[in-house]
Amino acid sequence: MAGFNRSTPSWLNERWRIGWGTGVVLVTYAGLIAVRPTSEHGVGGPIALLALVGYTLGALLIVSGAVARLPPTTVALLPVAITVNIVMGKIVYFSGLPLQLDSIGTVLVGVVAGPAAGAATGALASVIVGMTITPGALPYAVTAAMIGFTAGMLARAGFFRRLSTAVLAGGLIGAVAGVVSAPITAFVFGNASGSVGQSALIATFQAFGNGMLKAATLQGLVADPLDKALTVVLAMAILKGLPPGFLHRFPFVRDRHILAPRADLVRVG
Amino acid sequence: MIEVKGFSFTYPTGSRPALSDVDFEVEPRELCAVVGGGGAGKSTLAGVVSGTVPHLTGGTAQGTVRVNGRDLDDTPLSGLVGEVGLVMQNPFNQISGARFSVREEIAFGLENLGVPRDEMAARVDLVLDDLGLTGVRDRSPYELSGGQQQLLAIGSVLVMRPTVMVLDEPTSQLDAAGNALVFEALGTLKEQGVTVLLIEHRMERLAHAADRVLVLDRGAIVAKGTPGEVLADERLEEWGVAPLRYTVAARRAAGRGLWPARKPLPVTLDAAAAGFGETVDHLDRGDWR
Amino acid sequence: MNAVRDTAHATGASGIHRLNPLTKLAFAVTVTVCAFAVVDYRWPLLLFGILLLPAAIGAGVLRRFLLMLTTFWVPVAVVLFVVQGFFLPGAHDVIAQLGPLKLKSEGVSFALLTALHILVLMSGFFLLLLTTHAGAFMSALSERKVSPSLIYIVSAALQIVPALSRRATRILHAQQARGQVIHGLRGRARALVPLMGPLILGAFTDVGERAAAMETRGFGATRHPTSLTAVPDSGVQRCLRAAMMLCAVAAVTVNVWGVVR
Known part of the structure; x- marks a missing residue:
């Protein structure tokens, strides 16, 4: 289905908007590293503002580009995936497990419907959490979008055909998430978002003499890959449990051999 | 009107056809009911006539389906919007979730078609009134009872004024009053010249409402005709359809010569009462046989 | 919730x-x-x-x-x-x-x-x-020509989350009422699977039907949809x-x- 904004100039069409958004995020990240935020003049306001504005702008561009390209069945899939993110995230949070597991739906959409759909799922899930639970989730929209986007790209590269490579993909997704979210955790939230466990880990890294961004990045690189590997396993379990007709509605997973052939997907007789 | 000719369909993951060599026609102003057991292919047939199968599900199809003269094979789903309406079995899935009040949910289809606001408001309020939903117009669709959701699902399709309407067990969660409202609305539709395909498992009302009845069994049409012919058929149970209890009672009575010989077996409660009344009168007068 | x-x-x-x-x-x-x-x-x-x-x-x-x-x-x-x-x-x-x-x-x-x-x-x-009110917020965005898909996704998620949460809570309470005791990390994990499995699979399975319903109601049919509420x-x-x-x-x-x- 064609996008809704066909009258816009070509450099602002859907595909380009995803590219521009990703570019803005990368430039923001590079900028944050380059200005050495630990310098006296930087910590606090201006750097946080730069991170906030750059990431928000990037997320808006990515979402507007990604959503315009989605076919109706994928559009109907996203609210359910977002719901799974939120409900699972909540249950895990209240069950006291030392995990997040709030990206199961995002990863699943990335695998089933591709990188753009995955990115939209993640970012919009953050918007929903921001609108219903805490605005503290809003600045992390880009991280969530990157989780879905990376899942989709790795799916396209064939990582989800076997469980072992899928777990590896989970680790990679986690690494991306950890690195991308670090500036927000460090500069906007002063390394105090997330759970008490995460904060304790960051404090430990800081106590060993790491700067704020480095401490947040290290914490992300320790915790996120494990969490996302488990997320991928759960998403794969859901995919296995879905009725065979379900995947046939999504051209991305159907035509690109994203998943291993299933016995019940092969026509008998 | 609906014309289905030699139509067979197999789901992409199915091992046997969900529909095989289906053949029937429904004229404008006609209400055709489809009955059959579980897994007989009723919902698939509803999907086929409304254009969602195989366009959205995939799968292999043979034969032709024409709706209002157009071959669905080369008509995209968007080309049927507003012309063919589909009411699904589960109202929870029919409700879009995109709108926060009953009134806006009913308007969703009109909004999508770009109908001007004033016209839209008038059409929506009319449907709310017809289906007795005016009292809950500002409530969230998700706060309604199952029966009210079912009426909302029907209303959201009615408001688009389709010329062909397909309903998949639209009264499964309704009480007697809701049921009456729906059949009243269907009667009005028929008068307006709408072609209706109704899938229904409760047969009490069909004899009054339907012009024709099809029986589906394992994907094939095994009987078609007037309600009086089809619903009184003794093979109904073999086809997975529970016959009406008063029809069964009349058949047993007829076996012992206790049903008036020139009367057909009853498919409505009124006919059954009249027939048995006649029998009792005769027995009282002693002039039986 | x-x-x-x-x-x-x-x-x-x-x-x-x-x-x-x-x-x-x-x-x-x-x-x-x-x-x-x-x-x-x-x-x-x-x-x-x-x-x-x-x-x-x-x-x-x-x-x-x-x-x-x-x-x-x-x-x-x-x-x-x-x-x-x-x-x-x-x-x-x-x-x-x-x-x-x-x-x-x-x-x-x-x-x-x-x-x-x-x-x-x-x-x-x-x-x-x-x-x-979320509905007013979405109507305002829709008047600003924000993509109908985006508005649909956000609105539907806002309404499905509470509906599904209510169902999850009901099941959880039913489990507790049957005297199921949950302790330890593994116990918690084991209690979650039978709870969430059917709920999540059911929600995903419904997607195809909901998409069909949306399309027959003209979703995406025009690039200039109107809005009932001003x-x-x-x-x-x-x-x-x-x-x-x-x-x-x-x-x-x-x-x-x-x-x-």
Whole structure:
């Protein structure tokens, strides 16, 4: 289905908007590293503002580009995936497990419907959490979008055909998430978002003499890959449990051999 | 009107056809009911006539389906919007979730078609009134009872004024009053010249409402005709359809010569009462046989 | 789940409730940007004291406003003071000692500043959410030609989350009522699977039908859908929004220039 904004100039069409958004995020990240935020003049306001504005702008561009390209069945899939993110995230949070597991739906959409759909799922899930639970989730929209986007790209590269490579993909997704979210955790939230466990880990890294961004990045690189590997396993379990007709509605997973052939997907007789 | 000719369909993951060599026609102003057991292919047939199968599900199809003269094979789903309406079995899935009040949910289809606001408001309020939903117009669709959701699902399709309407067990969660409202609305539709395909498992009302009845069994049409012919058929149970209890009672009575010989077996409660009344009168007068 | 219900169905009669949702969104964004733009802890405090708090009182949502801040802001602030008060990199001006831990003045002032920034960010958006019905918000976006797909996804998620949560809670209670005792990490994990499995699979399985229903109702049929509900707006609000956006853009520009320089 064609996008809704066909009258816009070509450099602002859907595909380009995803590219521009990703570019803005990368430039923001590079900028944050380059200005050495630990310098006296930087910590606090201006750097946080730069991170906030750059990431928000990037997320808006990515979402507007990604959503315009989605076919109706994928559009109907996203609210359910977002719901799974939120409900699972909540249950895990209240069950006291030392995990997040709030990206199961995002990863699943990335695998089933591709990188753009995955990115939209993640970012919009953050918007929903921001609108219903805490605005503290809003600045992390880009991280969530990157989780879905990376899942989709790795799916396209064939990582989800076997469980072992899928777990590896989970680790990679986690690494991306950890690195991308670090500036927000460090500069906007002063390394105090997330759970008490995460904060304790960051404090430990800081106590060993790491700067704020480095401490947040290290914490992300320790915790996120494990969490996302488990997320991928759960998403794969859901995919296995879905009725065979379900995947046939999504051209991305159907035509690109994203998943291993299933016995019940092969026509008998 | 609906014309289905030699139509067979197999789901992409199915091992046997969900529909095989289906053949029937429904004229404008006609209400055709489809009955059959579980897994007989009723919902698939509803999907086929409304254009969602195989366009959205995939799968292999043979034969032709024409709706209002157009071959669905080369008509995209968007080309049927507003012309063919589909009411699904589960109202929870029919409700879009995109709108926060009953009134806006009913308007969703009109909004999508770009109908001007004033016209839209008038059409929506009319449907709310017809289906007795005016009292809950500002409530969230998700706060309604199952029966009210079912009426909302029907209303959201009615408001688009389709010329062909397909309903998949639209009264499964309704009480007697809701049921009456729906059949009243269907009667009005028929008068307006709408072609209706109704899938229904409760047969009490069909004899009054339907012009024709099809029986589906394992994907094939095994009987078609007037309600009086089809619903009184003794093979109904073999086809997975529970016959009406008063029809069964009349058949047993007829076996012992206790049903008036020139009367057909009853498919409505009124006919059954009249027939048995006649029998009792005769027995009282002693002039039986 | 109360927060979801409350914010998705915020109703009230105050002047702030009646404002166009986009005006309130612009306000939340601008006040956040302005708070972060100045490195002085008194500035965000001022914004909170003279704008956000009076607005919450004026809208008659003060009690819930404070409740949400207590739930979401206070924990962040506490962690912030502990982590940065003791462990801010490069801080050396010790003002107190707790065993092996040294509380440093740079850390405390950084934590104070950051906590107040977050206070303004959260307050601005809480105010928006507590005084805006989600339906009106979505209608306002739709009038602004935001993609119908995006509006559909957000609206549907806002309504399916509570519906599914209610179902999950019911199942959980049923399990507890049957005397199922859950303890230990593995026990918890094992209790979750039978609970969530059918619920999640069912929700995904319904997607195909919902998409079919949407398409037969013309979703995506025209690029110019209309809207049943009109969202009130006024010339004053349009000017106000433009002024706020100008203010935000100016603050960002000055800051980026300052950082790059």
